[in-house]
Amino acid sequence: MASKFCKDCDDYRPVAEFSSNARSRDGLAFYCRKHLAERAARSRESRRSRPRVQRRPPHGLSIPAGSKWCADCKRVLPLEEFVRTAASKTGRGSYCKPCHNVRGHAAKEKVGGSRTYHLTRRYGITAAEADHMLRRQGGVCAICATAPAAHVDHDHATGAVRALLCFNCNGGLGQFKDDPEMLREAADYVAFHTLRQYFVATFATAGLGPVRPVRVR
Incomplete structure (x- = not known):
């Protein structure tokens, strides 16, 4: 389901x-x-x-040309002190840059903070969802199950989030381009050479001469 x-x-x-x-x-x-x-x-x-917020300049307030009234700090400031926006006739926002930044920070906190903001934009999950995944994984990487899981792993083709991985496992998947066949070949390669070293050392200890195992693909 x-x-x-x-x-x-x-x-x-x-x-x-x-x-x-x-x-x-x-x-x-x-x-x-x-x-x-x-x-x-x-x-x-x-x-x-909530107290009513004044959105328009007070009646009778003189605003010089090239200036604008900030609805948050209630000051008249040069247009350069306001953020740019195509949605306004003046080309500037309703709030000066400091007030705009405060509002942006508050908006991020409202949805769970900057961590949730970035996770949602990049992976479509919240910080709470990532923390839930981390608890279910016991705090460790979903592949090696030893190192701390600090990275969100996702399918690069579909964007679907898969699990949380450590730095090395996440980087390894990227290096092998998420290709299961390449990963299996790499696993077989390492297993073969580990076994090869064991047999070479065992035969040498027994005095049976050099041995050259051959890997059949």
Whole structure:
């Protein structure tokens, strides 16, 4: 059964428990229906109790040419102090650069911080989902099961996340281009030469002369 991770559940839930969301990558809401309803109720209550924010300059305020009023810090500043945007007639945003940065940081924190922001943009998962995977793997690499799992491994053809790997295993898959046949050949190659060294040393110790094992592919 197809499933999706719900941050509030801290677990995977059947996709039937999620409502639709055209803005998400998979077309489903970020939270299951139960937690989405709870979050919506908290959001409505927060909006009702939140003080009204002044979005327009105070009546009668003089704004010189080449300047703009910041809706957050309530200052009149040169246009150069505002971020560029094609969505405004002036070509500048509604907030000065410091206020814009504060809002950007707050937006990232709202979705789980910069770690979630970058994981979502690159792999389509949240930090909570990555932490859940890490706990299920016991904190170690899904391949070698010894080194700490610090890297998200994904299918480069489909973008699907597979597991969390250590630096060496993740890099190794990349070097072998995720090709199972090449990885099997490499494993056979190492196994053959390890066994070859064992036989050469054993025969030499027994005084049976040089031995040259041949690998048949």
